[in-house]
Amino acid sequence: MSDILNKQITLKLNSHWVAVGHVLVRDAITFLCSENGGQKPGYAMDYQTVIDENGESVLAYATPVGWDEWIQLPVRDGDLAINTGRGQIRVPLVVVCANYAKVPTKTARVSAGTIRDRDGGICQYTGRKLARGDGNLDHVIPRSRGGRDTFENLVWADKQVNTLKADRTPEEAGLRLIRRPKAPPSMPVVITAQDARHPSQRPFLL
Numbered sequence: 001m002s003d004i005l006n007k008q009i010t011l012k013l014n015s016h017w018v019a020v021g022h023v024l025v026r027d028a029i030t031f032l033c034s035e036n037g038g039q040k041p042g043y044a045m046d047y048q049t050v051i052d053e054n055g056e057s058v059l060a061y062a063t064p065v066g067w068d069e070w071i072q073l074p075v076r077d078g079d080l081a082i083n084t085g086r087g088q089i090r091v092p093l094v095v096v097c098a099n100y101a102k103v104p105t106k107t108a109r110v111s112a113g114t115i116r117d118r119d120g121g122i123c124q125y126t127g128r129k130l131a132r133g134d135g136n137l138d139h140v141i142p143r144s145r146g147g148r149d150t151f152e153n154l155v156w157a158d159k160q161v162n163t164l165k166a167d168r169t170p171e172e173a174g175l176r177l178i179r180r181p182k183a184p185p186s187m188p189v190v191i192t193a194q195d196a197r198h199p200s201q202r203p204f205l206l
Contacts, residue, residue, distance in 0.1 A: 004082060004091060005029075009197040011204060013045075013096040019191040019205055020097075020104055025082075028095050032067040044070040045094035049200050059203045064096050080198075093198050105186035110149055112137050116156045118184050124155035125165075125175045138162045140181065141169060151183035 010028035014020050023031070032044055043064035050060045065073075071089050075081045080091035108114045115137055122129050124138075138157035141147030144167055155177065157165075165173040193202045 004080060010092055011094045011191075011197065011201045013094065013204060014103065015097050015099055015101045017096060017204065018103055020100075020102075021189070021191065022195075022197055023095075025091055028092050029067075031095060032070070032092065040066055040098060041100075042095050042097045044092035045096055045204075046070070046073060047094065047200070047203075049203060057199065057202050094201060094204055104189045106189050107186045108184050110151055110154065114184065115151070115154050118151070119156040119181075121156065122178070123158040123161060124178050124181070125157055125161050125170070127178055128158060130156070130158060134159060136162055138165065140177070142167045145169070152181055155181050 005026040006024060008022050008024050010023050010025050012020050012023050012028070028044075031042055032040075034041055043066055045062055046065050047062035048060040049057045052058045070092065073090055075088045075090050080093065081088040082091055116135065120129075121132070121135065123135060135156050136159050138155050138161075139147040139149075140153050140155060143149075147153050161175070165175060170177055191205055193205045196202045196205055
């Protein structure tokens with residue numbers, strides 16, 4: 001395990017014990033050892049899992065502990081360990097923030113798929129629900145007129161309507177948008193049990 005410090009396997013939880021991502025073991029240790037105004041930013045999770053009657057891994061206990069206490073804990077069978085000059089230290093596989101309560105969010109990228117999903121597969125000029133092959137992207141303000149590839153300038157449209165619209169604005173083509181296009185809201189990044197970097201982390205994940 002000579003390179004264990006550089007493995008991105010430590011699960012980070014916010015102060016409500018909601019998973020917010022994985023970090024390098026090295027960065028997790030730096031996080032645990034640091035201070036801000038005399039306050040520790042977070043703790044390592046001392047926990048044990050057991051198998052319940054349904055064959056699922058569940059927590060037998062979970063206790064956040066400070067780094068000074070953590071390095072005194074014994075390395076158990078099955079634990080990952082870091083070799084130091086003072087002996088082995090358990091790898092902190094789960095750390096929890098003391099004050100950070102936010103959940104990271106993800107912003108959708110502009111693509112035909114995200115525009116179609118945002119508009120529900122409905123032509124934004126006729127209101128007709130389109131079969132997948134009957135629609136395509138339309139630039140409200142044509143690119144030749146300075147229109148950009150943004151959520152605010154792209155809509156899902158009937159291919160025939162889009163062809164008739166051609167290189168014109170909706171007003172010039174006698175069309176009216178059902179609603180003004182806008183960027184979809186940012187969505188929380190949900191980390192599931194399938195994303196566990198170590199089997200024992202699963203009880204902390206959705």
